[in-house]
Amino acid sequence: MKKIIILLSLSFLIFSCNQKTDKKENPKLLSKAEKTDSTHIKTIFNSALTEGKSYEWLRDLTTNIGGRLSGSPEAQKAVEWGEKLMKEVGLDSVWLQPVMVPHWVRGEKEVATYTTNGIQKNVPICALGFSVATPNSGVLAEVIEVKSLEEAKALGSKMEGKIVFFNRPFDDTLINTFKAYGGCVDQRVRGAAICGEFGAKGVIVRSMTNSIDDYPHTGTMSYGDLPTEKHIPTAAISSKAANILSDDLQKNPNLKFYFKQSCKTLPDAPSFNVVGEIKGAETPENIFVVGGHLDSWDLGEGAHDDGTGIVQSLEVAYLFKKNNIKPKNTIRIVFFMNEENGTRGAKKYAELATLHKENHIGGLESDAGGHTPRGFSIDANSVNTKLLQSWKKLLSPYGLHDLDKGGSGADISPLKGENVTLVGYRPDSQRYFDYHHTSRDTFDKVNKRELVLGSASMASIVYLMDKYLYSNSPLKP
Amino acid sequence: MKKIIILLSLSFLIFSCNQKTDKKENPKLLSKAEKTDSTHIKTIFNSALTEGKSYEWLRDLTTNIGGRLSGSPEAQKAVEWGEKLMKEVGLDSVWLQPVMVPHWVRGEKEVATYTTNGIQKNVPICALGFSVATPNSGVLAEVIEVKSLEEAKALGSKMEGKIVFFNRPFDDTLINTFKAYGGCVDQRVRGAAICGEFGAKGVIVRSMTNSIDDYPHTGTMSYGDLPTEKHIPTAAISSKAANILSDDLQKNPNLKFYFKQSCKTLPDAPSFNVVGEIKGAETPENIFVVGGHLDSWDLGEGAHDDGTGIVQSLEVAYLFKKNNIKPKNTIRIVFFMNEENGTRGAKKYAELATLHKENHIGGLESDAGGHTPRGFSIDANSVNTKLLQSWKKLLSPYGLHDLDKGGSGADISPLKGENVTLVGYRPDSQRYFDYHHTSRDTFDKVNKRELVLGSASMASIVYLMDKYLYSNSPLKP
Structure with missing residues (x-):
């Protein structure tokens, strides 16, 4: 017991003495x-x-x-x-x-789902700010995954009737996470404007985050100069869902993704x-x-x-x-x-x-x-x-x-x-x-x-x- | 709408351009x-x-x-x-x-309570490591609040039969919180050794934290060279409870504090x-x-x-x-x-x-x-x-x-x-x-x-x- 006491005291002293003092500039x-x-x-x-x-x-x-x-x-x-x-x-x-x-409203909670290998998966999703709604019955279409605006543009008319899925993740090696955000957010802001031009039915975007989780990240988007009739609905899905969807698309490229949102700009x-x-x-x-x-x-x-x-x-x-x-x-x-x-x-x-x-x-x-x-x-x-x-x-x-x-x-x-x-x-x-x-x-x-x-x-x-x-x-x- | 689009694009551009680049040492x-x-x-x-x-x-x-x-x-x-x-x-x-x-075990969940102005208050509490248990019936005694080991020592025999309450808080102005810890933890480590010497019935200590909340913080203590028969039970109470108890003691210095713990050293x-x-x-x-x-x-x-x-x-x-x-x-x-x-x-x-x-x-x-x-x-x-x-x-x-x-x-x-x-x-x-x-x-x-x-x-x-x-x-x- 004596030994414990001595050790405890020693440990305490070491701790006390070793505390880094609050740093002050040298006067x-x-x-x-x-x-x-x-x-x-x-x-x-x-x-x-x-x-x-x-x-x-x-x-x-x-x-x-x-x-x-x-x-x-x-x-x-x-x-x-x-x-x-x-x-x-x-x-x-x-x-x-x-x-x-501007006065944009989200409306009802968004819904997204798809079925692959007989298993139905519900996808955490949220509409992006300024997005239009889907039709009341939602959008159901095959999915094309891309990693950049350039890759999307190169698809041209191939995206007609499809949902384009922007899935370029944050660069985790960047110490400043704002830089990683800056390197990805073009997908969220401009994806729908580009894909609307070529007749896509909708755009979904991987959430802007380093974290792999179930929380979708909203944020602003812009249709740019696109005529109103070409505006297509766009939403973000959670990072975890993006990873799973990407895997599922590898195995089943023809799976159909469904989403529904009722947002509008007043x-x-x-x-x-x-x-x-x-x-x-x-x-x-x-x-x-x-x-x-x-x-x-x-x-x-x-x-x-x-x-x-x-x-x-x-x-x-x-x-x-x-x-x-x-x-x-x-x-x-x-x-x-x-x-x-x-x-x-x-x-x-x-x-x-x-x-x-x-x-x-x-x-x-x-x-x-x-x-x-x-x-x-x-x-x-x-x-x-x-x-x-x-x-x-x-x-x-x-x-x-x-x-x-x-x-x-x-x-x-x-x-x-x-x-x-x-x-x-x-x-x-x-x-x-x-x-x-x-x-x-x-x-x-x-x-x-x-x-x-x-x-x-x-x-x-x-x-x-x-x-x-x-x-x-x-x-x- | 056109204006919104331009503003959005502008805002996005400003954001993109303004991102601090990842700092690198100048090659x-x-x-x-x-x-x-x-x-x-x-x-x-x-x-x-x-x-x-x-x-x-x-x-x-x-x-x-x-x-x-x-x-x-x-x-x-x-x-x-x-x-x-x-x-x-x-x-x-x-x-x-x-x-x-060493093999110290906490035993049953600790209990603490006191009544003031007819209101019974339950106190979040936890035994400190190496503390002895209270008697099965717990400890019930009046409380003397102190802010330091020196103040406790100066009480001498006045603390006989009392519970001593160490309540010196962290110095929140210290930028490094470890230094604030180092400035307070002597109360937790040595309080019971000092008060046991003078016949106190128990020691309670304000939790070691900057935060004001309901979570008690455990940690090690030592009875030093004190003979076993003078070992008294000691525990930490949450910082919020410490503030409330201190206020209540101002109004009602004779209130009796009760606590019970069944920890032991095997x-x-x-x-x-x-x-x-x-x-x-x-x-x-x-x-x-x-x-x-x-x-x-x-x-x-x-x-x-x-x-x-x-x-x-x-x-x-x-x-x-x-x-x-x-x-x-x-x-x-x-x-x-x-x-x-x-x-x-x-x-x-x-x-x-x-x-x-x-x-x-x-x-x-x-x-x-x-x-x-x-x-x-x-x-x-x-x-x-x-x-x-x-x-x-x-x-x-x-x-x-x-x-x-x-x-x-x-x-x-x-x-x-x-x-x-x-x-x-x-x-x-x-x-x-x-x-x-x-x-x-x-x-x-x-x-x-x-x-x-x-x-x-x-x-x-x-x-x-x-x-x-x-x-x-x-x-x-």
Whole structure:
């Protein structure tokens, strides 16, 4: 027993002594200004981790309102929720920007099935946004599997009367899963436009995910310039079902696939961007936008896409106010409407900014999920890119190592300009496409610490950009 | 409609163009040797991400065997599972190292309750490892809440006949949650030894977690040198229950807390470390150990603690073999037994290494969960520490930025020596203490990509250490 005690104590001591200390930048390597910044950033993180509100805001948005597709009653509730919350946080002014949005509705739950070797298989399926419905009796046809738009085009009239099945999977060797998504999503967006042209009866697409599971992933599609009479129904099937169907087609190339969906596009509906701001203390005419999108797909609760971006954006303002950080420039929080199927809110925001001759000096968007922070991608001129990258030693103690050039996000991109510094928040991407656009994108998939660390990361870079960006920019008066 | 189409296409294009490319080290900045290493590391990652086995191994271990506390039938099954699997992977030799382990059993499910303001509250509770049972009738006593061992000691005889309640929470401002754990776990390990000395009737401890929830966290404790007759029962209550109890004690300091547990320590039981190796091609007498621990607590399935470390360790060997990487030195995979309550396996392994005059040049341990990779902590002399840190440009494209000095792990620490380079794998820590030592530590909490990225990270650093470490070490012949 004595031995156990000694061993236990030893084990405990080893454990205690071996804990990696929280990493801090070496104070000796920091200038006086950097030390001040380091202290402010630490305050922001401490505040987020101990008194952050975003997790409870997200619980409210996702579980009490839920999925909020543009034009839906839930999207309208989310607008009202956002306006009320911005006022509660005490922004200097809060307003709504009216915008007409597409109004697509899913209708009844979709059905898909086929029989092979006498066994009937039910396929998890969901219509893609903007797809037309099948006839009431559904579509029943043989299936041609392809791996690319080019392969489909090459089929030409051979696809007439068939269902074309796009089955190019994610490239799992890409560390950044967004890159794998970017390498596959053309199938979902453009498959039906190409196959409608050649008289296919329908298009089914492998879900956009690294995961092999039973959850179909919806998402937007476009018929492009195709005349209405050539629009064909299109839907996504789960990745597991795609693998099974592909195997079954090898054994039985003439099997007939059946699917039925009743979705439709209604006339455009009125909606809003929700906007609030903290007025700049020195140059209020210069505006820095922080935002995410308020709409979401209808299958889940819109938690990681993009409830997290919404609550993190507002928490940037909350953290500024809570810690009495008075920005030099105006910090404007925007809950953009309709990112998922139209980006009408983004376009309206940019249009009004031009109309009102607003001077946007930069923007930050959070629309890559609420997972653990990794960094930011920077869309800026080379001077400002280098400036942002010079903050690495201030940001890396918080796991923010990635400060590469790259895109910012669909909602702030229309503000792009030579002297506008746009930044995208980049959390870890590994789990994002497990949930993206599915019924699994729910509140329980979000970790509170990961979420608020994101808010603090965003507030920290906004603090630095507000302090240094304008003064170092060619825009300087 | 035309506008929608254009916007959709635009949005899609922006998205496609804005995707951050997978980061690669700039080839111009790499030496010829580094380019070779970079290629090998990429091969390792590609292989893990497309043909890795660890996820299915983990499913088998956690769902078919489950929790496997030292001395239990499940621990024995895990030994047989591990031996069989190592042979299947085709290691050059596989053997078992007999070791006697402590054998503590939980007994019946614990019960805790108290009544305040006429309302009876049931408290989620679990006995701590090595705790004695309560009497059959349980323990009923008033509660004194303290925040530290020092505060408890200062109570002295005031605690006689009382239950002492240790309630110092995690410091949520620490970015690395292991540091928060290290700052609190003394309450769990040593609380009962201190309070038993002064005649307390029992000790309850706030669970070791950042999360506020209903899941109690077990873990080891020690009575130290306290005579057996002073051993008092001790248990952990959930963090949410701890907050509620603390509030209730403010209002009603005389409330009586009741708990009952029937755990006991049986005589030591026979068990095994499971060991297998790939013989070194050039200097097989030099051994590099890679491992995790096979035992786990009994409440969950031992998924993140430490099933992930077990399967990742074996996957290092699998990736070497699959990609025909022939190590210069011997790579030995060890599934250590009894890390959780005794580290007997670690001690036995080190004892046998000394007995057999084995030359251990280094070790790598994975026992910090299976989350997304962040880096490694290095316990080595300054020359080798710098060498490992010089590999940052090879490792950072995979999210491995943290290469700080720090502890390695409880199972390989006994091998420590001036010329032995010990490394701990360090995944992201944010979610770890949501699951650690609870019924929630189950297979479904592990993400496949995060797991295999860990295996590849580990295999990559083993590849580099095997290639460079010995040749740069004072041990060089």
